[in-house]
Amino acid sequence: MPPSIPHVAILMGTYNGEAYLSEQLDSIEGQQHAHWTLHVSDDSPLPGTRRLLEAYQRRWGEQRLKIYPGKQQGFAANFMSLVRNSAIQGDYYAFADQDDRWHPEKLTRAVERLAAYPPSQPQLYTARAQLVDEQGTPTGYSTLQARPPGFNNALVQNIASGNTMVFNQAARECLQRSPHGEDTGLHDWWCYLLISGCGGRVVYDSTPCIDYRQHASNLIGMQRGVKSLLTRFKHLWQGGHRMQIDRNLTALADHRDWLEPQHQASFDRYRRSRHGNPWQRLQGLMKARVYRQTWQGNLAMRVAALLNKG
Numbered sequence: 001m002p003p004s005i006p007h008v009a010i011l012m013g014t015y016n017g018e019a020y021l022s023e024q025l026d027s028i029e030g031q032q033h034a035h036w037t038l039h040v041s042d043d044s045p046l047p048g049t050r051r052l053l054e055a056y057q058r059r060w061g062e063q064r065l066k067i068y069p070g071k072q073q074g075f076a077a078n079f080m081s082l083v084r085n086s087a088i089q090g091d092y093y094a095f096a097d098q099d100d101r102w103h104p105e106k107l108t109r110a111v112e113r114l115a116a117y118p119p120s121q122p123q124l125y126t127a128r129a130q131l132v133d134e135q136g137t138p139t140g141y142s143t144l145q146a147r148p149p150g151f152n153n154a155l156v157q158n159i160a161s162g163n164t165m166v167f168n169q170a171a172r173e174c175l176q177r178s179p180h181g182e183d184t185g186l187h188d189w190w191c192y193l194l195i196s197g198c199g200g201r202v203v204y205d206s207t208p209c210i211d212y213r214q215h216a217s218n219l220i221g222m223q224r225g226v227k228s229l230l231t232r233f234k235h236l237w238q239g240g241h242r243m244q245i246d247r248n249l250t251a252l253a254d255h256r257d258w259l260e261p262q263h264q265a266s267f268d269r270y271r272r273s274r275h276g277n278p279w280q281r282l283q284g285l286m287k288a289r290v291y292r293q294t295w296q297g298n299l300a301m302r303v304a305a306l307l308n309k310g
Contacts (some may be wrong), residue, residue, distance in 0.1 A: 008090055009092070039088050042067060101136070104212050118122045121170060151196040152291055282306055
């Protein structure tokens with residue numbers, strides 16, 4: 001392989017995924033950027049997924065597709081085990097879900113965008129997705145992010161969907177140095193939070209790069225419309241969003257000294273804003289200058305602060 005062409009290590013977690021896995025594997029095989037190796041951590045208790053992977057491995061060769069036993073500790077641990085596996089090497093690393101379909105130019109777009117910046121700086125690429133139903137029929141698009149990605153956004157919202165993520169070696173080393181990611185529950189939010197906080201560059205691509213399949217078995221779906229608002233309000237009222245942010249902040253506190261000075265200040269102000277009376281919480285939130293991507297999201301964040309639910 002010519003050394004000038006970046007090699008991408010694709011990191012896929014699987015769990016009883018044989019229903020849609022062939023479509024995803026075929027879409028990876030069809031990438032315009034052909035210099036990749038697929039590494040799969042399989043958590044499946046049933047043999048169907050492993051048999052399917054082994055069939056592709058026989059066709060592609062063991063140097064093209066490598067299979068590892070999963071940790072049996074949930075999807076975040078499954079993906080993070082691949083990030084931590086020192087036997088896996090590449091210039092860039094791409095997360096892949098088992099039931100999506102990649103557009104042919106997905107890796108090309110990500111590598112070209114990231115290659116424009118110094119490799120010594122941690123870099124994270126994320127993109128918009130086209131939504132499809134169980135049969136693969138397009139149903140719409142994920143939300144177009146209007147504001148730039150960054151740490152002050154990552155503190156309160158995850159816009160970096162793991163199934164679109166590509167990151168460089170410097171970002172991977174940052175993730176490897178931390179013992180966290182599995183314990184936060186959402187590995188992609190942790191990647192966005194830690195990499196942006198440590199002075200990394202986050203690149204958002206408004207052009208959809210994958211077909212994100214929505215079905216009943218999705219661990220985390222992307223609901224839209226009134227149903228989405230009701231689900232999010234219920235999650236907020238029951239305290240789920242607050243608990244998730246608590247997990248993120250607890251993990252990040254171990255690495256406060258890794259953060260850029262301005263991000264340390266934002267982190268400290270935001271943590272303080274989660275205590276005190278309603279007015280103190282709201283005032284502290286404004287001083288922290290954290291933001292969500294939409295006015296509705298920012299309004300909900302302020303209401304949650306008043307109610308001590310955010």
